Amino acid sequence: MMRLLVxxxxxxxxxxLTWFTLFAxxxxxxxxxxxxxxxxxxxxxxxxxxxxxxYQQALKDWQANGEQMLKDCLxxxxxxxxxxxxxxxxxxxxxxxxxxxxxxxxxxxFLEIAQNTTRNAALTVGFLVFLIGASAVAAEFTTGxxxxxxxxEPRRLRVLTSKLVATGVTGFLASAAxxxxxxxxxxxxxRYAGTVGALPSDGLRALGLLTLRVTAAATLAGLVGASLxxxxxxxxxxxxxxxxxxxxxEGFVRAWKPELAPFLVDPNLNAWIGGQSTYSVPLCSxxxxxxxxxxxxxxxxxxxxGARFGGIVVALLxxxxxxxxxxxxxx
Amino acid sequence: xxxxxAIETSGLRKTYRTRRGRQVAVQGLDLxxxxxxxxxxxxxxxxxxxxxxxxxxxxxxADSGTMTIFGHPVPDDLPAVIDRVGAIVESPKFxxxxxxxxxxxxxxxxxxxxxxxxxxxxxxxxLADRAKDHYAAYSLGMxxxxxxxxxxxxxxxxxxxxxxxxxxxxxxxxxxxDTMRDLGQRGKTxxxxxxxxxxxEQVADTVSIIGRGHLLASGSVSAILGSQGTxxxxxxxxxxxxxxxxxxxxGWTTRREGTxxxxxxxxxxxAVTRALALAGLYVHELTPVVPDLExxxxxxxxxxxxxxxxxxxxxxxxxxx
Ligand SMILES: Nc1ncnc2c1ncn2[C@@H]1O[C@H](COP(=O)(O)OP(=O)(O)OP(=O)(O)O)[C@@H](O)[C@H]1O
Ligand SMILES: [Mg+2]
Numbered sequence: 001m002m003r004l005l006v007x008x009x010x011x012x013x014x015x016x017l018t019w020f021t022l023f024a025x026x027x028x029x030x031x032x033x034x035x036x037x038x039x040x041x042x043x044x045x046x047x048x049x050x051x052x053x054x055y056q057q058a059l060k061d062w063q064a065n066g067e068q069m070l071k072d073c074l075x076x077x078x079x080x081x082x083x084x085x086x087x088x089x090x091x092x093x094x095x096x097x098x099x100x101x102x103x104x105x106x107x108x109x110f111l112e113i114a115q116n117t118t119r120n121a122a123l124t125v126g127f128l129v130f131l132i133g134a135s136a137v138a139a140e141f142t143t144g145x146x147x148x149x150x151x152x153e154p155r156r157l158r159v160l161t162s163k164l165v166a167t168g169v170t171g172f173l174a175s176a177a178x179x180x181x182x183x184x185x186x187x188x189x190x191r192y193a194g195t196v197g198a199l200p201s202d203g204l205r206a207l208g209l210l211t212l213r214v215t216a217a218a219t220l221a222g223l224v225g226a227s228l229x230x231x232x233x234x235x236x237x238x239x240x241x242x243x244x245x246x247x248x249x250e251g252f253v254r255a256w257k258p259e260l261a262p263f264l265v266d267p268n269l270n271a272w273i274g275g276q277s278t279y280s281v282p283l284c285s286x287x288x289x290x291x292x293x294x295x296x297x298x299x300x301x302x303x304x305x306g307a308r309f310g311g312i313v314v315a316l317l318x319x320x321x322x323x324x325x326x327x328x329x330x331x
Numbered sequence: 332x333x334x335x336x337a338i339e340t341s342g343l344r345k346t347y348r349t350r351r352g353r354q355v356a357v358q359g360l361d362l363x364x365x366x367x368x369x370x371x372x373x374x375x376x377x378x379x380x381x382x383x384x385x386x387x388x389x390x391x392x393a394d395s396g397t398m399t400i401f402g403h404p405v406p407d408d409l410p411a412v413i414d415r416v417g418a419i420v421e422s423p424k425f426x427x428x429x430x431x432x433x434x435x436x437x438x439x440x441x442x443x444x445x446x447x448x449x450x451x452x453x454x455x456x457x458l459a460d461r462a463k464d465h466y467a468a469y470s471l472g473m474x475x476x477x478x479x480x481x482x483x484x485x486x487x488x489x490x491x492x493x494x495x496x497x498x499x500x501x502x503x504x505x506x507x508x509d510t511m512r513d514l515g516q517r518g519k520t521x522x523x524x525x526x527x528x529x530x531x532e533q534v535a536d537t538v539s540i541i542g543r544g545h546l547l548a549s550g551s552v553s554a555i556l557g558s559q560g561t562x563x564x565x566x567x568x569x570x571x572x573x574x575x576x577x578x579x580x581x582g583w584t585t586r587r588e589g590t591x592x593x594x595x596x597x598x599x600x601x602a603v604t605r606a607l608a609l610a611g612l613y614v615h616e617l618t619p620v621v622p623d624l625e626x627x628x629x630x631x632x633x634x635x636x637x638x639x640x641x642x643x644x645x646x647x648x649x650x651x652x
Contacts, residue, residue, distance in 0.1 A: 007440035016428055144424030147390055148481065151418045152441045154389045154409040329391035 001158055008166035017135050018170070021128045025178045028124050032117050033185045040193040042107055051104025058098040070095045109197025110190035114183050114207055121182055122214045122273050125175050126221035132174065133167040133225030134238035141233035147330050160325045164226050164318060171222025172215060179211045179218075213273055220314045227314075227321035258282070262301060262309070272306030335402030337489050337520035338364035338387065343396035345382050345544075356382040357544040359396070364522055364539070366401070366488075369515040371531035371538035371552075372524040373624075375632050379544040380524040381421050384493050388418055400489065414442065417482025418491040423474040427467035431458055431477050434466055435484065444484050452480040471498030479507070490514060492523045496530065508534050532624040542632045556622060564600045566592045566607075567616030574612050581606050593620065 012018055043051075073091035080087035140146040153159055190196045228238035250264050261267045261279035270277035279301070284294035343360040346353045357379040364370045374380050385391045387398055389406035398405050403412045425434040435449045453459045456476040461469070469477065475498055482490055492511070496504045504527070511521045512534045525531050531538065532552060539549040548555060568574045571592050575585045583603070584595040594603055604614050622630075 003443055004441055007437050010440070011426075011437055014429060014433060139426070143426055144422075145426050147420060148424050148438070148478075149441070150390055151388055151413070151416070151420070152438050152485075154406065154413050327392075329385075331385065331391060 001162060004153060004158060004162035005165055008162045009169060012132070012136055012166055012170045015132075015136060015139075018132050018174075021132050022174060022178070025125065025128050025174075026181070028121070029178065029182050029185055032121065032182060033189060036113055036117065036186050036189045037193070039113060040107055040110075040190045040195050042193055042195050043105060047104060055098060055100055055103040058103070062095075062097055066095055066097070107193070107195040109195065110187055111197065111199065111203045111207060113190065114186045115210060117182060117186055118179060118207070118210050118214055119273055121179065122217060122269075125178050125214065126218045128178070129171040129175050129218045129222040130225035130242065131235075131239070133171060133222040134229040134242075135225075135235040136167065137163055137226045137229030138233055138235040138238055141230075141330075142235075150330060156326045157322055160230060160322055163230075164223060164321075167222045167226040168219055172219040175215045175218030175222075176211075179214055183207070183211060210273070217269065217272060217310070220310055223314050224317060227317045230321045230325050261299070262305065265309075265313070267301050268306040268309040270306070271301035271303055272310060275303055277301050277306075335366065335399070336363055337366040337370075338362060338398070338400055338522060340383070340387070340398045341396060343383065343386060343398060344394045345379070345386060345391065346394055355544060357386070357393075359545050360541065361546055362539055363549065364520065365537060366520050367515070367518050368536035369511050369521040369523060369534045371535035371624075372522055372541075373528065373531065373538055373628055374524075374541040376526075378541050378632075380541065381493055382544075383541075384418070384420055384491055384522075384524070387491070388416070388420065390420065414485055415488040416491065417485050417487035417489070418493075419475075419478040419482060419495055420491075420493050422494075422497070423478030423481075425466045425474075425477065425481075428465060430463050431466055431469065431473075431480075432462040434477065435481060438481055439484050442485060448484055452483040455483060456480040472500060472503050475499055475503070475507075479510070487519070489520045489522070492521065492525075494525055495523065496525060496527060504530065528625040528628055529623070538624070540628060540631055547631045548627075552624065555627060556624065563620040563622070564594050564603060565616070565618045565620050566594055566603060566614060568592060568607060568612050568614050570612060573610075574607055577610050577612070578603065578606065591616070 070091055073089055073095065077087060077089040077091060080089070140149065149159065150156070187196070224242070225238060228241055229235065232238045232241060246265065250266055253260050253264060254266075258279060259281045267277045267279055277300070278298050280296040280298045282294040282296050284292065286292045340360055340362040343357055343362070344355075345357040346355050348354075360379065360383055362372075362383065372380055372383075382391070386393045387400065387405060389409045392406075400409075400412045400416060403409075405412070425431075426437075429437075432449060432453065435452065436446065439446065439449050450459070453462045456479055458473060458476050458480060461473060466474070466477065475495060479492075479495065482492075490511075492507075495507050495511075499507060508530055511523060514521050515534070515536065523531065523535070535552050537549070537551050538555060540547045540555075565588070566574070567590065571587060571590060575587065575592055578585050578592070578594055582596075586593045586595075600617055600619060604617060607614055
């Protein structure tokens with residue numbers, strides 16, 4: 001088994017497609033870097049002067065008219081309360097003194113940018129790793145090399161298991177490298193721009209955990225790819241199944257039965273990566289006067305829900321792939 | 332386990348699911364391949380040779396029947412014997428974007444063969460100087476050679492070659508023939524399926540002929556050829572027309588071939604001479620027509636396709652052990 005694992009891992013890294021995929025990942029990181037560069041720019045003297053000016057203007061305006069506006073607001077509220085005693089115009093909040101930070105742009109800190117880009121990169125990295133796994137396994141069927149392979153190692157469960165484990169290891173390493181590179185580039189850019197900002201240890205820890213969660217999700221995507229590759233025996237078909245499912249089935253189910261969200265990939269993935277995700281289910285009824293109305297009840301999926309869902313789905317898919325590979329003819 | 336035949340199948344059956352419903356590829360095949368020597372596995376296109384080989388190697392599932400390799404029931408016990416079996420099924424299949432050497436190295440890694448072995452088998456198959464090229468850039472013959480090289484990685488006791496000379500040039504064909512003969516003489520067993528019957532006739536010790544998924548004849552090459560060899564003679568006689576009438580009257584089937592007569596069913600050629608001499612016809616030439624494997628094969632398999640009962644034929648050759 002160890003021998004097979006070594007050979008399969010070696011084969012994955014010998015494949016051109018693995019390297020093309022990693023190269024595509026680098027391109028995406030490069031593009032993200034450009035956006036990061038723009039965001040991270042410090043505020044220029046001219047921008048600073050402009051926003052100072054805006055602030056002074058607003059302050060002056062408030063000092064001159066603030067009291068009157070508050071009075072007007074309260075009066076209108078009192079008027080409204082004659083018909084609806086619960087009317088609340090939020091007059092105090094709407095007429096606060098302007099604050100300096102409301103004016104002008106604040107360059108986001110490294111931690112803020114890194115959290116965002118890492119979260120946004122999850123889907124791309126996951127898809128790239130999926131592609132590595134799916135094409136590596138499917139190519140064996142399209143070329144027929146799997147037949148040759150089985151005349152050297154006929155124990156099918158071992159054969160596919162070694163491929164899955166190799167894909168898992170490779171997917172983990174590839175996605176970890178890509179995510180690390182992404183965070184590293186972001187830091188370098190923030191630093192160069194001089195807008196790294198505060199680096200509190202809990203913020204760093206949160207970022208570290210986020211990168212691990214994205215890497216874990218991408219690793220699972222690789223296993224899904226390898227399993228679908230073995231089931232469909234064609235890279236294109238594996239991609240079509242994955243995309244078709246994501247777009248057609250998930251989209252349809254979400255629109256048709258929102259309460260099934262806990263059984264869909266997208267909300268669970270968001271919960272896993274972002275910490276939680278919410279979905280709302282309409283509660284509709286027709287009241288005594290015959291009016292049909294709906295209220296929306298919001299539900300939350302937590303990180304643990306996402307983890308459990310992902311684990312179960314991938315485990316089931318792997319079992320199905322192993323079972324099918326054991327049974328089916330290889331011609 | 333030394334006494335066990337290399338391959339034994341009994342009642343082997345396989346149907347494929349196709350658009351036109353279930354297609355029977357192998358039906359009740361009883362194969363017996365003795366250990367040691369070269370065994371030809373012959374049959375027309377679509378008769379089930381590749382299907383049988385795939386079942387033996389556990390690539391496809393049999394519907395029913397039993398199979399053994401060196402006495403091990405397969406596919407269940409395949410892991411125990413696979414190291415003794417090298418096989419090329421139908422056409423060589425490797426990763427096109429890897430070099431020949433890389434392809435072999437991966438296979439060697441899977442069975443724990445030393446890397447030096449890869450170099451050796453590349454040398455042996457004359458691929459060493461093209462070993463670094465992508466497999467996709469190989470000619471058909473080079474692909475075949477690489478497949479042979481792959482089977483040699485294991486130093487197997489049983490080699491299964493499904494049309495190994497397909498695409499090879501005359502020198503390549505001779506090489507494969509010599510390799511097979513050499514392997515056979517070294518006590519290895521070679522099961523070779525081929526449509527070049529002259530090739531098979533030269534190297535095979537025993538053959539099995541199948542048609543439509545079942546066995547038509549099996550046995551040593553000499554027995555299969557010999558069983559027909561005594562039955563046909565070519566006769567040169569002074570008055571062929573009169574001779575033909577006379578022999579037909581005596582119960583032989585005859586046919587004119589130029590100035591000669593071809594007499595079938597003559598189990599004893601001397602009887603033909605005697606009958607003609609008694610009528611005053613003098614024989615100046617009498618040669619037994621030794622059929623080659625090709626004519627026996629065609630005789631068997633065309634009859635088969637025309638729907639003659641296969642059992643009587645199989646017993647007629649009588650060579651089954
Ligand atoms: N994958 C498949 N699906 C459906 N039918 C198949 C499949 N493979 C083979 N067959 C059918 O099974 C029968 C036997 O085919 P097989 O390939 O075993 O013949 P063969 O003796 O190897 O022929 P050839 O000399 O042409 O190589 C044929 O009728 C063929 O059409
Ligand atoms: Mg064939």
